[in-house]
Amino acid sequence: MADPMRPSLLTKMRASLAKERDAVVLEALRGAGKAAYDEMMEADRARDQLVADGRTLWNAPPATGSLLLAAWNGYMLQTLGEQFLDADYAARPGTVGYVPAVTFDQVSAWLAAVEGWVSRARQARVNPDYDIAAELALPAGLPDWAEVRPCPPEHLTALLAAVPPLRQHIDVSLYGLERAGVPDEHRAAVNRLKQLNAEAAAAADYAVALRTERHNAQLHELIENNLKTALELWFHVGQLAAMPSLLGSYESLRPAGRPDVRALPGGGHFDPWCLTDPVTLKRWQKDRQAREAIALLWREDPDPAATLALKSEVDAAFAAGDIVPLHTRDGSSCYYECPWSPLYEVRRPLRIAGRQLRVLQQFTLQAITGADGTFRRGIVVGPFEATSDVEY
Known part of the structure; x- marks a missing residue:
């Protein structure tokens, strides 16, 4: 492979034509971030020393x-x-040494965060009283995923390649948590942690089993979502296995909602307007174009159950008080495109449609066939502004 730090003139020309971004900053971050591997070795040694001293992570400093x-x-x-x-x-x-903008954004978010964790690992090595839980809300979540549709194929390749080494380290961490013995009062918490690991492993295995040589946009998205779920869970599992005192207050990722089968198209409880903002519902029901657009939406939806499951996910977050309805400055309460879903604002961090949402972020549900003919199901993140446009 060519040296990414010394791209040729021809490489630069190709990258310019492809509108790719110079990866020199990413390569510098990559080089500096290799210190993370040294800290991982130090962590393994600390875990072994703990066992040698007859102690466990339950009573460790x-x-x-x-x-x-x-x-x-x-x-x-x-x-x-x-x-x-x-x-x-x-x-x-x-174009080695250059990457697409979405790849640049995603890699930058990950590699730029490495330094903070390396710094804290080194602080912990020199200060026996250092308690990271007193400084940060834990377990921490992964940085936001760079959203793009469709996801580049090489992103899936990278996610799949990352699974084996991460999975191996998780297995080592869980073994280390148990090998010196688990106090009886903490056995249920450890069993729950093992369950989270099993959930992540199942999502990763399912993603691997879904791979085919033929490209299919829907299959591609399903694989991507399962891999993201696995990685987000493993990020938490690794932290909980390292500091099991966090298990007592840990709230797992909200499970996906399961729609009532009777609410599916053709069922006795099916409501074609169930995705629409209730505040503006009557307006859309009186609009002939809107009625036709809603009917078309459900005809083109290849998996109505998945769409209703997403709605159930949003409804559960609303019922829990994690999100609240949002009105823009002019009083608008719904998105401008069919199915004119309500706008929401996040009150507590949560994950919806595989995407981590932060406090005060705005979002709405999306279910529509795009210009490329692909059905898009997920969420759109704000901020939102008033508009007179209507997309049928």
Whole structure:
């Protein structure tokens, strides 16, 4: 492979034509972030020493758990960043040293976060009183996924390549948590942690089994979502295994909603307007074009159950108080395109449609056939502004 730090003139020309971004910053971050691997080795040694001393992570000094947690986070983020860069270079050998904008944004988010975890791991190694849980809300979540449709094929390749090494380290962490013995009062918490790991492994295995040589946009998205779920769960599992005291207050990712089969098209409880903002519902029901657009939406939806499951996910978040209805400055309460879904604002961090949402983020549900003929199901993130446009 060509040296990404010394691209030729021809490489620069190809990258310019393809509108790719110079990866020199990413390569610098990659080089600096390799310190994460050293901290992971230090964490492994600390775990072994703990056993040799006859102690467990349940009664270890807070600095030990802090080291293990910070080292895991830095290692996972560094691994993901490197896999994405390498997968892009392999897929585009003519532009090594340059990457598409979406890849640049994603890799930058991961690799830029490595330094903070490496720093905390080193602090834990020199200060036996250091407690990372007193400084940060834990377990931390992965940086936001760079959203793009369709997801580049090399991104899937990178995610799949990252699974084996991350999975191996998770297995080592769970073994280390148990090998010195688990106090009876904590056995249920450890069993729950193992269940989370099994959920992540199942999602990863399912994604791998879905792979085919033929490209299919819907299958591609399903694989991507399962891999993201697995990685997000493993990011948490690694932290919880490093610092099991966090298990008592841990709230797992909200399970996906399951729609009533009678609410599906053709069922006795089916409501074609169920996705529409209730505040403006009557307006749309009186609009002939809107009625036709709603009918077309359900005819073109290849998986209405998945769409209603997404709605159930949003409804559950609303019922829990995690989100609230949003009105723009002019009083608008719905998105401008069919099915004119209500706007929401996040009150507590949560994940919807596989996407992590932060406090005060705005979003709405999307279910529509795009210009390319692909049905799009998910969420659209704001901020939202008033508009007189209507998309049928």
